Amino acid sequence: MNKKQCTAATKMIEILQNQGVECLFGLPGGSAIPMYDALAQSTMKLVLTRHEQGATHMADGYARSTGKPGVVLVTSGPGATNTLTGIMTAMMDSVPMVVLCGQQLTMNLGLDTFQEADVSGMSYPIVKHSFLVKDPEELPSVINQAFHIASTGRPGPVIVDIPKNVSSALIPEDTSGEFSLPGYNPLKEVNQDDVKKAATMISVAQRPILMVGHGAVISGAVKEVQAIVEKMQIPVVNTLLGKGCFPESHDLNLGMPGMHGTAYANMALCECDLIVSIGSRWDDRIAGNPDEFLPQAKKIHIDIDPVEINKAVQVDCSVIGDAREILNSLYAYLNKGNTQRWVKQIKRLKREYPLKYKKEGKLRAQHVIEEMSKLTKGEAIVTSDVGQHQMWAAQFFKTEKSRHFLTSGGAGTMGYGFPAAIGAQIGNPGKTVVAIVGDGGFQMTLPELSTVVNEKLPLKILIINNNYLGMVRQWQHMFYENRLSGVDLEGNPDFVKLAAAYGIKGFRVKRSADVRKVLNAALAYSDGPCIIDAEVEQHDNVFPMVPSGATLDKMLLSMPRNKKLEKPTGGT
């Protein structure tokens, strides 16, 4: 009897649906046509993007906001190379993503044939794993492997490179999708001795601090963190990617530490006798100079990835495994210590060194962002781009819920914020989604305005428009005697008119007095996407600032007068 057959591409779409994939982000081309053909004949949704980088950031925003892998479908050669920035961005921040790339015919590989690119070769250092599929009957298994690898353990992006003759080949409909991955064991049993050691250290600490990072968010450890904080009365700092894991309005929350962290977070870190990192990798934005990071404090590191232990900062105790599971067992071993004096001190620091800016005079970015935060009451999902506005968003947008603040941390990819918001809105149709972007970064991926219109998404795009590549201008101002080089964004479009060209509603705010009124109007606007062009003070700088490579006690609260600043020693 003849077995029933279908194309490998058709089978692939079926497997994606079995994996729970709701939609694909991408743009077709020659070698991807068989897959797009199979897609057209299925019930799977496609979000057609205007550039493949946009597709990857959308998949990323979808993944970060929902916890489910984002899926990208692109063509070979330039289609695939356009995804690399988005893949690197996802890799740096441990975001689950599956990127399906069309590829030249298998017999043409390595011959510089039309639109052939060695996608595997170009991407090895920026993927969690990758596959080049040569046997069509292996495609179902490979797709399942890709999802398994992308979404388990420490999540990350996986590329599947699929030659056109593979995707269009006929395979038996019942081709098995089973697999075994003997080299991949992401879930190791938690060592209870390590947990007990950590529990003892926490129980006896006088001035402990928890630092929650993206790992805590990814593992879904919200309740577990809360339980430990409440039981032990330990103050919490959250990293840029850990925002929302513990409510920022909570008395014991100190916000973000590090280069542009809150003064009270950095001061508290300088005073603490124990810091417990829960899924944070002591990034150099926080540690400054890792060799001199908080010498007075003992350090505990909870992480799912053994590579991170002692990589940047030497720790006194490490526990490897899923953060949520570890915190669960940790809770049972903890003995309530006495942190009363410490908590008092923390509250005093918060009172004495609040984040501040002037509301009078020229419109300030901080004002716009803080007002947006107040008006959305912790309910909105916020994405940010990269630059000054990102740091102000981290400081002034109070994030109350996990997976509600999405930003490119590890990679610092300009152009991330807007497409990531599209992905987040698609994954969370009922939610208010706000993209806070700079005038520079927004222009890197703004062709996706067509995509928002096409998808009729009620997205709010808040442009913090300072007419500068502000963050770089700030460095040149502070450390290079204000010799501005390549940072003036003369030639920017009129963003409201630009919006109009796409049929998108535009708002503009120039005066402090109008902030609330305009933002309220934008939030109330329900007939599709809108842009808010906030023309803010051009020469404002982000403070506090710890110069890169320096220790936290070198924090500047404002620009020192009459004092030349040394060039920072850190990498960037």
Added chain:
Amino acid sequence: MSEQTKHNISLYVENKPGVTIRISLVFARRGYNIESFVGSRSQDPRYSRINIEATGDSKTLQLMLEQLNRLVDVIHAREYSDEDVIQKELALIKVHCNSETRTEILQIADAFKCRSEDISDTTMTFQVTGNTSKIEAVRKMLDKFGILEVVRTGKVLIARGEEETSW
């Protein structure tokens, strides 16, 4: 710069295309220089064994081993020392000779159980097997006659006794 030392690393990996690139990238990114690299299919054809000798700073080694173990295609990556295992390599040494030196060279070769592979009016070529220090010793002894070429395989290893090779 911290101290540069030689390390022996053995890997048990999936026998698949691209595996060696992924492994080499881990070394290259941390500035490790690979001195020797031996790889071949293992008894179970789905897997390969790779032995790498590499020079770099010791502090990085632990991190690199973890990074190697993190690779999906790597079953395990470990550092080993000569005491842990039976470890051999093979070298072919071509040495200059003439009628006066030939006998002395043969005596040395004999003492080290070298096999003579080729002989000409002006050269002799030997095969030497053994651990690294033995090969170094032969080389040193033959040096004064004028070594023309040395080609080495790099190290292979196997566990002692009934133990299964887990390096």
